[in-house]
Each structure stands twice: as C-alpha cells, then as structure tokens.
Amino acid sequence: MGCSSSLPDRNSVRSGGLNPENGGGNDAKNIRVKLVLLGDSGVGKSCIVLRFVRGQFDPTSKVTIGASFLSQTIALQDSTTVKFEIWDTAGQERYAALAPLYYRGAAVAVVVYDITSPESFVKAQYWVKELQKHGSPGIIMALVGNKADLHEKREVSVQDGMEYAEKNGMFFIETSAKTADNINQLFEEIAKRLPRPSPS
C-alpha cells in the first residue's frame, strides 16, 4: 500500500494543485465545486462557513490559520446535489500572498466584507480585482456583506454593495452568520448559477 505509487497519477489528475478532482466527480445530477472565501480578517468568513456546514455559530475568537477545508452538500429542487468543497482562507496580511494557492482552480469565489467596516469593503474590492486578474476564467463571484444583524452600526450601505456587485458582474447578498440570515440562500443562489455539466 502506499501513496507513493499512486502519487504521480494523482498529480496528473490534479494539475490544479488544490483543485478537487473535477474529472469523474461530476455528472448532471451530482455537481462538485470548489469554492473559496476571501476577505479581510474578522469579517466572519469562518462563521459563514460554520453556519452553513454545521449550523453553528461560535462568537469566540478563532483566527483562521492558513486555510481551513470543509465540505457540504446541498440538494436543489430539481434533485441535483451540489457538493461544495470550501476553502475558508485566513484574512491576515501575511497570508495574502498565498491566496492564489487556495483560489486557483476555484469555480466560485465568495468575497466577504463586514457591513460595519468600510475598510473591509475596500479590502473586498481588492480581492475582486485580484480574482478578475488571476482567478479561473468564468469564476462565479459573490459579494457578501456579513454581520447584517448589526444594522445600527452599519457603515456600508446596501446600495453601495449592490452597485459594486452589479458593476463587476457579481451576485450580491447580505448575511448574518450570527442569526443564520441568508446563509443558506447564499449557497443556494450560488448553486443555481453553476454551469450544469452536459450529460456524458
């Protein structure tokens, strides 16, 4: 036994490095998709993922290191299932240079900001530009304004988020990982926008 013998084959299949195997995994009814979350530190990327994957919300600090990998499958109304393989990246500056490692080959990018933090909105725009330059062609991008429950502290208007998203061909939604508001909708909307593989 051993990975040693099978390693070269795997590498040839996974030319995209951190990409999941795209070959073989997908058919018309079962879609597998790599999704990456990007955004400033502290905007709630991990909270969104944990709410979506485990239905949990943990208010304590858990600064992501490098990137965490989680997956979650959802079923759509047309009986297709979509398995999201999610890379939840660290927002810290020292990891910025490593982001391509995680977004390379991603079919979906979710760019998150915090509606109470204009700086995080600026950072989101940086990520959008970076993805436009270096992301997979045809990548589906979502712009997410998180912490929508803190509307009394809001500093980024819905209007601003929406306009920026529209201009850049992105899907826009405001969420709250804390209250679970719009979290499932976010992933369902993404699933709906995925290109369906033609039955082979």
Add this chain to the structure above:
Amino acid sequence: MLSDSNSSSDDDQNPKPDATSIDQSLDAIENQLASISMSQSVSEFESESEHGIHEEETTELNHQDFRNGSLSEIDQLSLHNSVPEEVSRSEKDVDEPKASSSRLWTNAVEEEEVEAPSSPSSSGYAGERGSSSSASGILEVNNDGEIDAVRNDGEFDEVSDSQAPWVPGKRHGDEDDASISWRKRKKHFFVLSHSGKPIYSRSVIAAQLFLFHCSIGYGDEHKLAGFSATLQAIISFVENGGDRVKLVRAGKHQVIFLVKGPIYLVCISCTEEPYESLRGQLELLYGQMILILTKSVNRCFEKNPKFDMTPLLGGTDVVFSSLIHSFGWNPATFLHAYTCLPLAYATRQAAGAILQDVADSGVLFAILMCRHKVISLVGAQKASLHPDDMLLLSNFVMSSESFRTSESFSPICLPRYNPMAFLYAYVHYLDVETYLILLTTSSDAFYHLKDCRIRIETVLLKSNVLVEVQRSVVEGGMHVEDLPVDPASRSGTVSHLGQPRIPTGPPERFKEVFHGIGGPAGLWHFIYRSIYLDQYVASEFSSPISSLQQQKRLYRAYQKLYTSMHDKGVGPHKTQFRRDENYVMLCWVTQDFELYATFDPLADKALAIKICNRVCQWVKDVENEIFLLGASPFSW
C-alpha cells in the same frame, strides 16, 4: 554588562569606550525600571546578598566515583543549606489594589465572557474582528490544550500547570489590573525592530499601545515608548562599538538582550531565572516568530528600515502568550528535548508504521501528538526534526483554536530545519487532544495529505491506538510511588510502566522512611533526559508537590539546576547534590542521560543516591513504553 564577543570573564577587562554615555543609558533604564516597579513592595525582593548562593556552592565530582555506572554514596558530596528562594510572591499580588487604568483590560475580559450586544466588538463577532481582541490575549490555550485565563498582564509566577484542571473563566486576583500588574510583573518580553519600532510586547498596556495606538491616560504609553527607545539606544550604542549587549543588571532586574539581525528581543526579569534560561526563552520567542514568518522577513527591513512588522503577526498573539506561559511549566523549553505519551511498545509501533508508510510517499514529517506529548513521529530519509522546532510547532498548533475546527493547510517554517523557507502543514485533530501534523515542501499537496490522513486515521482506529492514547492520558505517566523496590525482583507481570496490575501482588514500597508522602526515601519527583533520544520523561507530580505554586517553584529549581550543570565556565558537572529549605536535589549527568531528582529536604543522602540508581534502572526497564525508540532520524 557581559558581552558576546568575549567570554564573560573577560568583560571586566574590556571597559566600554565611552563609559559615560552608556552609564547614562543604564541610569535611564534603572530609573524607568524603578518607576515601573514602584508599586512593588520592598519585601518582594530578597536582598542582593542572598542572590546566587546556590550556584556558587555546587559540587563537582570526579567520574571515578561512579562504580559500574552506579552512583555510589560519596561523602565528599557537600551539603549546603542555602538561603531558600523567595516564596509565593504571587500570593501577595492577589491583594493588590486595582488601578482605574484597568478599564480596557476588564472590558476585554467581559467581552469574552458575556455577549453584550451594545458595542461592535462585543457583537458576537468579538474575536472575529481580528487583532484587537486577540491582541489582548484574553484566553490562552496552554500546551495541554486547556484554556486558561491568561495572565497576559502576566503574573508569571503564578502560572498554572499542565496538571491543573481547567477552571472556566478562571481569573486571578491580579489579572484585571493593567498598569499596576504591568509594573509588578516579574518578567516582561519585548520585541522591537532595530529602528525601535515595537513588534511584540507581552503586556496589556503595551499591547494596547502598540496594536491599538490608543491612549488610556496616566502617561504610561510615554513611559513605555521612551523605554523602547532606551532599549534600542543601548543595543545600537554597543553594536556600533562592534560589540553586543547580553545582559544589563539594573538593581533587582536583569535585562537580557538578543539581537537577531534587524530584530531585537528583550527580556526584563526579576524572577532570578538564570541568564541562560532567559536567553533560551528569547531564542524560542524568536523561533516562534520565524515559524510564522520565516527569516525572509529580514528582507522587509532591508528595503525599509522603518518597516512595521506588527500587521504580519496579526492574530498570533495567543501563540506567543501560550509560548511564554509554557516557559513556566514545560521542561522542554529548557531541556531541549521532547516527551512522549507513555504507550505500550506495540501501540506506538503500530502508529509509527502507518506514519512511516505515509512518509515514504513524499511527506517530509508526519507527527502524531496528544497535547504536548509525542505519540509517534517519522521523518523522510535524512530529514531530522529538532526538539525546539517540535515545541514551537506544537505550541503553534495547540494555541491556534482554528485548527480544532476543521482540517487546515497552512504555511509554517521550522526554524531549525530551514529558517528561510516555508513548509506546508496539514493539521487535523483526530480527537479533542490528539492531532496529526503532516509537513510537506509542496504547496500543492493538500489532497494527497488529506488522503494520507484518512489512511492514518483508519489504521489508528482499527489498531485501537486512539483508545490506548486516551487510556494513557487518564492513567498518566510514571508515579514516584510506583518505583519498584528492588530491580532484581522485577516481575514479568507488569503491564503499565512497571506497575503491577494484579491485586494479589501489591507493590512493596519504601514506606519506612517517609510514609505516605511521595516515593521511597522521600523521592518527590524526577526528570530523566535521554541524551541520544533527545527525549525526556518527568514523573507525575504527587502529594508533596501538589499545588501549582509548588510545581512552579520546583520547575524553577530544575531550571536553575539544569543551568548550573551546563555552565560552560565551571562545568560540565557530573553530579550535584544540594539541600535547601525546600528540597534535596540530586543531579547526575552521564554520557547517556541526565537525571534530576527531587527529595524531601530531610532525605537521607545515602538513600537518595540509592534511589536515583533505582530510578535510572526503572526508566531503562520501561524505556520502550516511555520513549520513542528506533526512530533515529534525529541525528544532527
């Protein structure tokens, strides 16, 4: 002042070129320290004359005195009743009055404990907003994976131990006091750049200062900013003279400097830990920084001398506070050795076999650990892992909560392996305390490592390794009470670390000497370090050393003993026997091992020596359970 370029004994012959200006700097530092510690009561210090008595009275023995590798009773061993170390300062600290400048700190603690929906940072995303709350380091995960209220304000002498049960929301009386306790703290760590820019400080005030740039009044920040500048001035002044500052003594304080290229590390301490220990701690602190950023961070300073490094360390405060905490309880920090979780030989072999299998498939290091103890580890051919790197890596993994949430893939650097390059670490917790780290040089290897982990996990579950690990955690390691009576009469029925398990054969113990307290002949505790294995084993703490304070004091005594045994000026010593008010300590160093044993202060010397021989025999008898054997890629 000692200087690096010369051996310390030469210093007096090397007066500094401009004595006046360095003296001024020293005066400045002393004045600042005086103001820092002004709230410290005089009684907390011993008088100067009491310092260092232990060190001077060590006894060196000739190797011929050992017959057949046994430590025989030697009358030349000097007994000395040295002045006891100061005790339980921390008790005093608890009653200190609270300063009003503690507001921020107190608020920060409350943020973690209750969710108050009124402020943005307590919105329920408290920690999420990154550096601010992590900077104040409210919760710390110690190396046992237990969460502990942080003494970020740092009553270091009151450190809790690995054995301590986790008390949720545990607070120390001195903890909610920012400025006073900062001044009162026994030990401060600072990291600054050569241009004087703060990089890290383990201090609430400094953290507020450096990371929030906010003012909390009382002029403390000015004091500290001036302080940082003073430190920088001293280092630069001496460096310009082609020399290096190692140590400044200012009254009761030692100021220890470590210069690593553009990064200056400073420790200010009145804990009376030896210089070598404190310097070792600064080295580890630097290593932890390299683990996170690699040494190539130096290039940023080449491009821009005023480069601000703090954003690059964002969110890692808890890693450093956990490391600093471990300086107070983890013997690995001064022994430069790692410790294993006791396991049956076959169990450890089973774990090692699957890790080896994975290592053969292109994984550089495969490490399976439970808390800070190694279950098994394997390196690719010719790759060796330094114990200090293991300490820093396990500290990094255990203190970063996010690794517990899901599998992760993160760049890390092993400073002793290659300080310039990142490796990629796949980290996954197999249960609450047991985690697997797979290291690779390839940034693309995530899916391969994930597959490896799945295979490892399957094998570990099938071969019951994880169950055995849990059992070992519950049973603990070597207990001094279980020291076998007579090596000759060892029975074959022992199952766990030589403890007879059969109720019909209760262990005979040396109860005639100190009945019911510790082990035979007043043996309270021991640490055995195997020199080739780079591993150590420490006995579990038992009855006389039961409180955290006692454990802490014993830890410091070991630290001192270790340093005196390795003193390059007068040593290396072969044995040392010392008696003070608290303990009899016996240390024995051979080519193969170092034994540090602690006895009741009234213990009989002859008997103590006999017991040490027995301990060594016991360790040899159970070495395949307490050490990782046969994994010999650690040759450097």
